[in-house]
Amino acid sequence: MPNLRVLYAAFLAMAPLYAQDAPKRGEVPADREAYTAARNVKDPEPRIEALEKVIADYPKASFIESARFEILATMIKEWPDKKDRILKQAETIIAASKLPVPPRINVATRLLDAGILLKEAEAITVKAIKVALTEKQYLEQQRKEYSEREQKLPSVGELVWRYNQDRATALSTLGRIRLKLGDDRKAEKALKAAYKLNPNLAPTALPLADLAEKKGKTKQAVDYLVTARLAGTATVAEAARKLEAAYRKSHNGSADGLEEMLDAEYRKRFPPPVHAETYQPTAARSDRVVLVEMFTGAGCPPCVSADLAFDAALERYSRKDLAVIMYHLHIPRPDPMTNEETQNREKFYAVNGVPTYLIDGVKNSGGGPREYTPTTWDKVRPMIEKQLETPAGAALDVEARMEGPLVRVKAAARDFKTDARELKIHVVLVEEHIRYSGENGIRFHSMVVRSLGGSKPGLGAEGFALDPARPAAVEHTFDLKQITADAKKHLDDYEVNGRHGKITFLNKLHEIDSSGLAVVAFVQDPKTQAILQAQYQKLGPARISQAR
Amino acid sequence: MMRKLVLAAALALTAAAQNPITWRIERSGPAKPVAPGSKLEVVVTAEIEDGWHLYSITQPPGGPVTTRIWMPEGQPFAAGTIQSPPPLKERDPNFDMEVEYYEVQATFTIPVKAAADAPSGPQKLRVSTLFQSCNEKICLPPRTVRLELPVDVQR
Numbered sequence: 124m125p126n127l128r129v130l131y132a133a134f135l136a137m138a139p140l141y142a143q144d145a146p147k148r149g150e151v152p153a154d155r156e157a158y159t160a161a162r163n164v165k166d167p168e169p170r171i172e173a174l175e176k177v178i179a180d181y182p183k184a185s186f187i188e189s190a191r192f193e194i195l196a197t198m199i200k201e202w203p204d205k206k207d208r209i210l211k212q213a214e215t216i217i218a219a220s221k222l223p224v225p226p227r228i229n230v231a232t233r234l235l236d237a238g239i240l241l242k243e244a245e246a247i248t249v250k251a252i253k254v255a256l257t258e259k260q261y262l263e264q265q266r267k268e269y270s271e272r273e274q275k276l277p278s279v280g281e282l283v284w285r286y287n288q289d290r291a292t293a294l295s296t297l298g299r300i301r302l303k304l305g306d307d308r309k310a311e312k313a314l315k316a317a318y319k320l321n322p323n324l325a326p327t328a329l330p331l332a333d334l335a336e337k338k339g340k341t342k343q344a345v346d347y348l349v350t351a352r353l354a355g356t357a358t359v360a361e362a363a364r365k366l367e368a369a370y371r372k373s374h375n376g377s378a379d380g381l382e383e384m385l386d387a388e389y390r391k392r393f394p395p396p397v398h399a400e401t402y403q404p405t406a407a408r409s410d411r412v413v414l415v416e417m418f419t420g421a422g423c424p425p426c427v428s429a430d431l432a433f434d435a436a437l438e439r440y441s442r443k444d445l446a447v448i449m450y451h452l453h454i455p456r457p458d459p460m461t462n463e464e465t466q467n468r469e470k471f472y473a474v475n476g477v478p479t480y481l482i483d484g485v486k487n488s489g490g491g492p493r494e495y496t497p498t499t500w501d502k503v504r505p506m507i508e509k510q511l512e513t514p515a516g517a518a519l520d521v522e523a524r525m526e527g528p529l530v531r532v533k534a535a536a537r538d539f540k541t542d543a544r545e546l547k548i549h550v551v552l553v554e555e556h557i558r559y560s561g562e563n564g565i566r567f568h569s570m571v572v573r574s575l576g577g578s579k580p581g582l583g584a585e586g587f588a589l590d591p592a593r594p595a596a597v598e599h600t601f602d603l604k605q606i607t608a609d610a611k612k613h614l615d616d617y618e619v620n621g622r623h624g625k626i627t628f629l630n631k632l633h634e635i636d637s638s639g640l641a642v643v644a645f646v647q648d649p650k651t652q653a654i655l656q657a658q659y660q661k662l663g664p665a666r667i668s669q670a671r
Numbered sequence: 672m673m674r675k676l677v678l679a680a681a682l683a684l685t686a687a688a689q690n691p692i693t694w695r696i697e698r699s700g701p702a703k704p705v706a707p708g709s710k711l712e713v714v715v716t717a718e719i720e721d722g723w724h725l726y727s728i729t730q731p732p733g734g735p736v737t738t739r740i741w742m743p744e745g746q747p748f749a750a751g752t753i754q755s756p757p758p759l760k761e762r763d764p765n766f767d768m769e770v771e772y773y774e775v776q777a778t779f780t781i782p783v784k785a786a787a788d789a790p791s792g793p794q795k796l797r798v799s800t801l802f803q804s805c806n807e808k809i810c811l812p813p814r815t816v817r818l819e820l821p822v823d824v825q826r
Contacts, residue, residue, distance in 0.1 A: 491807065
């Protein structure tokens, strides 16, 4: 079966993040102008004629397939009863594509969504499954394509996994069509086949859960709903609601143990994609504690590989080697671990999107899905290890202790090796682990930033300024009650006035678990953004540590 | 010289990186003066880089931020119902849901009425857009772009 993921991997490997300058007025290519003009025609018949003319005039344009689908969409919307015409356009799309499966599934999904020509949609999907390559053919095709591109061939296991993912999508579509046709038995058969190939697809698991409930098999429904809940995606709230109801039904009305069960299932179903061996310091290991600052979002699909790559880093390096702090943001969806201070830090670094990560102040961005984690890890690991062999630009001592709801921090810096006229000491309060299954499917979030010392409203207004000509010490107290209240206020306000309009968070995560806190301190040149030295201090009984 | 060129290239890349979607505003038809209380039409166009999507103004919740286009208060012009081209609809692997989006270019038409008490002389018609975009590697933050169009009001 042709594989979109291969094209995606090729895109990730080859395409620069931003391939071209934004087109300026008067510089829009003729084909794009013509396409836009055709799409802007309001009446359906002239619109279709205009789109067909664009296809004829610019047969090699990148948007040709979109234009053909646009004709199909116009027909489905305007004349859902004109069966022959819609099917003829579907055939045109399928015939024009070099790929036998994706256009068929795409056409069938559109018919399914419109609720029309379901029998025909079923036939198209069955055909897609029938004409798909066998696993053996697919592997041969992949070997050839990778060789032609002179790229390293993924392992056979990964290729088989990809093959099964696409086959699962086709079977899932077939199951949902049959469900709409009222054929529960055949629908269940197709959905179960899809589920067997990919047990982590929410669009498969949710209808299977409904079918199980219909038969009174609540325990089985719970199992499917666990899948849908942990897979994330846009249906995560629906899955959470249905799972809790089904779980209570099968546990005498109680939800006790649900989250712990989800923890265990997550660990079982989503093992870490990278197993990093413990770092063995080289002869060139310096006195530096490397700092990773990452901007991420629990609703951000491409953040997954970066989140997991830095989880691998936390596993490989000790906190004497590496400190990681995660600033959560409401990008692209609302994220209940966001607060005003993480947003201020976003402004300081002029973050252009998530995921963005800074290794000792040097900015990088971009990630991908879970399967892309090894690639992200291969990218960031050499950056971290290079820094581990780069001497620190300062010595930094940190003392942090808890006194009831207060975290008192003293940070002292000296021996600056820099030309900077001004430096800043930052002290950051992080929660080491937060459990939250959001839309991107990550359940355990590491090193979540709760507060930045010295924050005031304004660009880069966090931290404490110091004069590099002499040693400096700062003291800061984090008030957990105040931080919690501020976080709650931010989330309450965001539900009403945020950029996503009126929303409801799945969970508001303003409460802080004081047993899992740590302080990260670091010295930064605010002009170059370079980090001179960092220090990680787990909180517990008062203790002192030094990084020199 | 070389250093300047490198810097210019870096700046161009940064500019492109921050703006995979660029906006422009213009009058529909000749830019003749308008009388207080009269109507005019404004066209707002988004140019969308390859590989990026602009989500529609009717994008359902649960996914990316719905694009918003509006005329801020405090100006002698008011907007009618914005007309948008029909968006493409597709299951987006990033969001694992069906999204409504535009690619390449999208034009939005805003019917505008000049206030009956609009002062004579050169005025600025202001339109704001809020939008957000993702590709396979990164999700951009929601961004507000403010557009201005000079309009001559004559009684």
